[in-house]
Amino acid sequence: MLVSGYPTLTGYDEFFDSGGSPRLTTRSISDKILGLGETELRRRKLALDVDIQRMGVTFTVYESKSNIDRTWPLDIIPRVISSHEWARAAQGLEQRLTALNLFIGDLYGPQHCIRDGVFPRWLLESSRRYAPYCQGVKPKFGIWAHISGTDLVRGADGALAVLEDNLRIPSGVSYMLKNRHLTKRIFPELFADQQIQPVNGYISRLYDLLISLAPEEESSPCVVLLTPGVFNSAYFEHAYLAQQMGINLVEGQDLVVLDDDRVYMKTILGLSRVDVIYRRIDDDFLDPEIGNPASLLGCRGLIRAWRKGNVAIVNAPGAGVADDKLVYSYVPDLIRYYLDQDPILQNVPTLRLTDEQVRLEVVANIHNYVVKPVNEAGGYGVVVGDRADPGDLERCRIAIMDDPRNFVAQPIVSLSTAPTLCDGGVEPRHMDLRPFVLSGRSQYVTRGGLTRVAMRKGSLVVNSSQGGGSKDTWMFAMTLRQRAVWRPRPRRLPQNRDSPSMAHSAKCRRTKAWAGRKPCFSVAKQKTSSGWVGTWNEPKTSAEPPSLTPSSAWTCPNRWRRVSSRSLL
Amino acid sequence: MAPSFEPLLALTLDEEPEANASIDRDQVLLVLLHGAHDGSVRSLIESARENLRVSRAIVPEETWTSINEAHEALASADPLRRGQPLLAQLESVGRTCQLISAQITDTMTRDFAYAFLDVGRYLERANMLLRILQMSQRMHSFDAQLLFDDVRFMGVLQCLGAQQMFRRRYQGRTSAKPVLTFLLKDADFPRSLAHCLVRIDRAFSTLPASGSLRQQTEELMAIGLPRDPAQPDAYAEHLLEALAELSDATTRSYFQPEPTPSLLRFTAQG
Numbered sequence: 102m103l104v105s106g107y108p109t110l111t112g113y114d115e116f117f118d119s120g121g122s123p124r125l126t127t128r129s130i131s132d133k134i135l136g137l138g139e140t141e142l143r144r145r146k147l148a149l150d151v152d153i154q155r156m157g158v159t160f161t162v163y164e165s166k167s168n169i170d171r172t173w174p175l176d177i178i179p180r181v182i183s184s185h186e187w188a189r190a191a192q193g194l195e196q197r198l199t200a201l202n203l204f205i206g207d208l209y210g211p212q213h214c215i216r217d218g219v220f221p222r223w224l225l226e227s228s229r230r231y232a233p234y235c236q237g238v239k240p241k242f243g244i245w246a247h248i249s250g251t252d253l254v255r256g257a258d259g260a261l262a263v264l265e266d267n268l269r270i271p272s273g274v275s276y277m278l279k280n281r282h283l284t285k286r287i288f289p290e291l292f293a294d295q296q297i298q299p300v301n302g303y304i305s306r307l308y309d310l311l312i313s314l315a316p317e318e319e320s321s322p323c324v325v326l327l328t329p330g331v332f333n334s335a336y337f338e339h340a341y342l343a344q345q346m347g348i349n350l351v352e353g354q355d356l357v358v359l360d361d362d363r364v365y366m367k368t369i370l371g372l373s374r375v376d377v378i379y380r381r382i383d384d385d386f387l388d389p390e391i392g393n394p395a396s397l398l399g400c401r402g403l404i405r406a407w408r409k410g411n412v413a414i415v416n417a418p419g420a421g422v423a424d425d426k427l428v429y430s431y432v433p434d435l436i437r438y439y440l441d442q443d444p445i446l447q448n449v450p451t452l453r454l455t456d457e458q459v460r461l462e463v464v465a466n467i468h469n470y471v472v473k474p475v476n477e478a479g480g481y482g483v484v485v486g487d488r489a490d491p492g493d494l495e496r497c498r499i500a501i502m503d504d505p506r507n508f509v510a511q512p513i514v515s516l517s518t519a520p521t522l523c524d525g526g527v528e529p530r531h532m533d534l535r536p537f538v539l540s541g542r543s544q545y546v547t548r549g550g551l552t553r554v555a556m557r558k559g560s561l562v563v564n565s566s567q568g569g570g571s572k573d574t575w576m577f578a579m580t581l582r583q584r585a586v587w588r589p590r591p592r593r594l595p596q597n598r599d600s601p602s603m604a605h606s607a608k609c610r611r612t613k614a615w616a617g618r619k620p621c622f623s624v625a626k627q628k629t630s631s632g633w634v635g636t637w638n639e640p641k642t643s644a645e646p647p648s649l650t651p652s653s654a655w656t657c658p659n660r661w662r663r664v665s666s667r668s669l670l
Numbered sequence: 671m672a673p674s675f676e677p678l679l680a681l682t683l684d685e686e687p688e689a690n691a692s693i694d695r696d697q698v699l700l701v702l703l704h705g706a707h708d709g710s711v712r713s714l715i716e717s718a719r720e721n722l723r724v725s726r727a728i729v730p731e732e733t734w735t736s737i738n739e740a741h742e743a744l745a746s747a748d749p750l751r752r753g754q755p756l757l758a759q760l761e762s763v764g765r766t767c768q769l770i771s772a773q774i775t776d777t778m779t780r781d782f783a784y785a786f787l788d789v790g791r792y793l794e795r796a797n798m799l800l801r802i803l804q805m806s807q808r809m810h811s812f813d814a815q816l817l818f819d820d821v822r823f824m825g826v827l828q829c830l831g832a833q834q835m836f837r838r839r840y841q842g843r844t845s846a847k848p849v850l851t852f853l854l855k856d857a858d859f860p861r862s863l864a865h866c867l868v869r870i871d872r873a874f875s876t877l878p879a880s881g882s883l884r885q886q887t888e889e890l891m892a893i894g895l896p897r898d899p900a901q902p903d904a905y906a907e908h909l910l911e912a913l914a915e916l917s918d919a920t921t922r923s924y925f926q927p928e929p930t931p932s933l934l935r936f937t938a939q940g
Contacts, residue, residue, distance in 0.1 A: 154738065154742055155735050155738050155739050155742070156734070156735055156738070157723075157734055157735070157738045331720075331723055331724060336723075340723070340724075340726040340727055341726075343727040344726055344727040344731065348727075349727070350726075350727040369782060369877065369878060369879075369924045370878055
C-alpha cells in the first residue's frame with residue numbers, strides 16, 4: 102500500500118480517519134486506487150497529463166507572462182464526499198442563494214433590510230460593487246446571481262463551512278466537468294464497479310436556465326457567451342461552455358446596441374437580436390457608458406438595454422454587491438431575516454475590521470489570522486498570517502489601518518487534506534470545494550463541485566490563479582434504502598418578489614408548522630412507500646452519514662405530512 | 671546552397687534565401703520545419719492552433735485535440751537530430767493535416783462557418799498549386815537534370831500527390847501540356863485549380879451577398895492555359911495575384927464592414 106508513509110495529521114483528512122484507516126466513504130476505493138502502487142499510479146498520472154495537454158485544458162496564470170497554455174493541474178487521486186452529507190450541504194447552498202438573491206433584490210429595491218437594522222446603510226454606501234444604476238430593476242424570477250460558486254471548506258472538526266460566496270462570474274465548472282471526463286479515462290474500472298454520481302447534467306441545466314431568462318417568450322431565444330478573449334485566464338472555460346451548449350461565443354466588438362435599446366449580434370446576414378448574454382466580464386468593463394469608459398471588452402449601451410428589460414444578463418449587473426467578504430459576514434443574519442430559518446451551512450468566523458477593537462486585536466496578532474481584501478477574487482491580496490514574511494505583515498497592518506472597510510480577517514482554518522500524488526510520493530495536501538448553484542425558476546446544485554488543492558506542502562492557498570491544482574470529486578449514489586427516505590426535490594424560490602417583507606411573511610406562514618425544528622433532517626419524517634416510517638438520526642459530525650432508525654409505531658397525520666414535505670421544497 | 675533547394679526555400683520564406691553552397695538537405699528540412707519565419711511548418715501549426723482556439727465553439731472538438739497533438743509533437747521534437755527524425759516529423763505533420771481535414775469534412779455541419787472554411791481551404795490549395803508550378807520552372811533553370819520535361823513534371827505531380835491520378839487520365843509520356851491541363855483544368859481532380867475554383871464558387875453560393883465574389887471566381891475559371899506550358903511562371907503569378915484579391919475581397923465583404931445604416935434599419939425592424 103502506498104500510504105504506509107502517509108504523515109499523521111493533526112487536521113481532518115478526507116480519506117483516512119485519525120487511526121489511519123480509510124473512512125467509510127473511501128473504503129470501497131482505497132485499495133483500488135492506492136493499492137495500485139506508486140509505479141502504476143505514476144504511469145496513469147502520465148497518461149492523464151498527456152490527455153490534458155492533448156485536449157488543451159488550460160488555465161492561464163497571469164504571473165506567467167504571455168503563456169496562455171498553462172495546462173490544468175489535476176491530481177489523480179479523487180476526493181470522495183458522502184452523498185448524505187452532500188444532500189444536506191446542497192440544501193444549505195440553496196438556502197444561502199435564496200437569501201442572497203432576496204437580499205440583492207432588496208438592496209436594489211425597497212431596502213427593508215436596512216430599514217429593519219439587519220444590514221447597515223454605511224456598508225452599502227461604501228461598497229465598491231454596489232451599482233446605483235440597478236436601483237429599481239426587477240430581473241426575471243427576482244434572481245440576480247443566477248450562477249454562483251460558493252467555496253466550502255472543512256475545518257478540523259470535519260464540518261463543511263462556507264469560506265466565501267462568488268456571485269459575479271465564478272469560474273471552474275468546466276474544469277469540474279473535464280476532471281470527471283479525464284478521470285473516467287484513467288480509472289475506467291472504477292466507474293464500471295462503483296455508482297459514482299454523474300456531474301454532466303450541469304450543461305443542460307445551465308442552458309435551460311439561460312433560455313428561461315429570455316425577456317420575451319420565444320421558442321428559440323438567442324443566447325451568447327460574452328468573453329473578454331483568449332488572454333483571459335478562464336478562456337478555456339468560455340469556449341468549452343459555448344461549445345457544449347451550442348451557443349455563440351462572442352466578444353464585445355461582436356455586439357451592438359441600437360437606438361431601440363436592444364442588443365444585436367453582428368452576423369454575415371446582418372444584425373441578429375440577442376436575448377440572453379452569459380457574460381464572463383466584470384461589471385466595470387461591461388459597458389463603457391456606465392463603467393470603465395476605456396473598456397473595449399464590453400459593448401456600449403448594454404446596461405441601458407438590460408435596464409429596459411430587452412436583454413437578460415447573467416449574472417445580473419450589480420449582483421457583486423453581495424460578493425463582498427464583509428457582506429459575507431452578514432449572510433447568516435440575512436438567512437434568518439429573509440427566510441426565518443437557521444443557516445444550514447455555517448460561515449467561517451469572520452472579523453469585521455471596521456470595529457476598532459477588533460481591528461486593534463487583529464493588527465496586534467496578525468500572525469493568527471488570514472487577512473483578505475473584501476473585493477478581490479482568485480486569492481489575490483490574501484495574507485496568511487503564520488506564513489507571510491514580516492514585510493508583508495507590516496504592509497498588511499498599514500493597509501488595514503488605512504482602509505479597514507477593505508479587509509476582513511478570519512482565524513487560520515486548517516483546511517482538510519487528502520492524499521495527493523506529489524513528487525515525493527502520496528502526501529496530504531489542503532483543499533476546498535467549489536460547488537456551483539444555478540438559480541432561476543428553480544435551483545440546481547452540482548453534485549459535489551470543483552475540488553481545489555494547494556499543491557505546495559503546507560500551503561492553504563488553493564486558488565487556481567495562485568497555482569493551485571484540482572481533484573475530481575466523487576460521490577457514490579445512495580443505496581435504495583437511503584434513497585427511500587431522503588427525497589430532496591428542487592427548491593422553488595418564493596414567487597412574490599415585489600416586497601421581501603411579503604415574501605418573508607409568506608415563508609413564515611408556510612414554515613410555522615415546523616418552526617422550532619431543524620429545517621433539514623429533523624423534518625424528514627415521512628411515510629415511505631413500503632409502509633414503514635423512518636427518522637434520521639443526526640450524525641455527530643456532518644461528515645459522517647446519518648443512520649436510519651425504522652419506527653413502525655410512528656404515524657404521521659396527513660395534514661402534517663403535507664406541510665413538512667412542502668417545506669422541503 | 672545546392673541550387674535546387676533555393677526555390678524550395680523561396681516557397682516558404684518571406685525573402686529570397688541567401689545562396690549558400692554548403693547547406694544540405696537536413697538543414698533545409700530544419701528551416702522548413704522549425705524556422706522562425708512565418709512560412710515554417712511550426713509557425714503554420716501555431717497559427718492554425720490560434721485560429722482554432724478562437725473558433726473552438728464551432729469546429730469539431732477532436733480538431734482541437736489533433737492540432738494540440740501536432741503542436742506538442744513539434745514543440746517537443748529535437749530539431750538537432752538529423753536525418754530520419756526530421757523526415758518523420760514532416761510526415762507526422764502531414765498525417766495530422768489529413769486527419770484534421772477528414773475530421774472537419776466528416777463531422778462538421780455545412781453551415782456558414784463551413785462555407786468560409788471551404789473558401790479558405792481551396793484558396794490555400796490553389797495558391798500552393800500555383801507556387802509549386804512556379805517553383806518547378808525556377809528549379810528548371812538551376813538543375814540540368816530537370817531539363818527533361820518528364821522528370822520535371824513528374825516531380826510536380828509527386829509534390830501534389832497527383833501522379834497516380836494523372837496516369838489514370840493520361841497515359842504515356844509526362845509532358846508539360848497534359849500535366850498543366852490536368853492540374854489547371856481538370857475539375858474532377860480535387861487538387862486541380864479548376865476543382866478549387868468550383869468549390870470556392872459553391873461555398874460562395876451558400877453565403878449571402880456573394881454576387882461580386884462569385885463573379886470574380888467565374889472570371890478566374892475562364893482563364894485558359896498558359897501560352898507556353900513549360901513556362902508557367904508569369905501565368906501563375908497573375909493567378910496568384912487574382913487569388914489574393916479574391917481573398918481580400920472576401921474579408922472585406924464579411925469580416926470588416928461596420929453595419930451600414932440601411933442594414934441596421936432593416937434588421938432592427940425585422
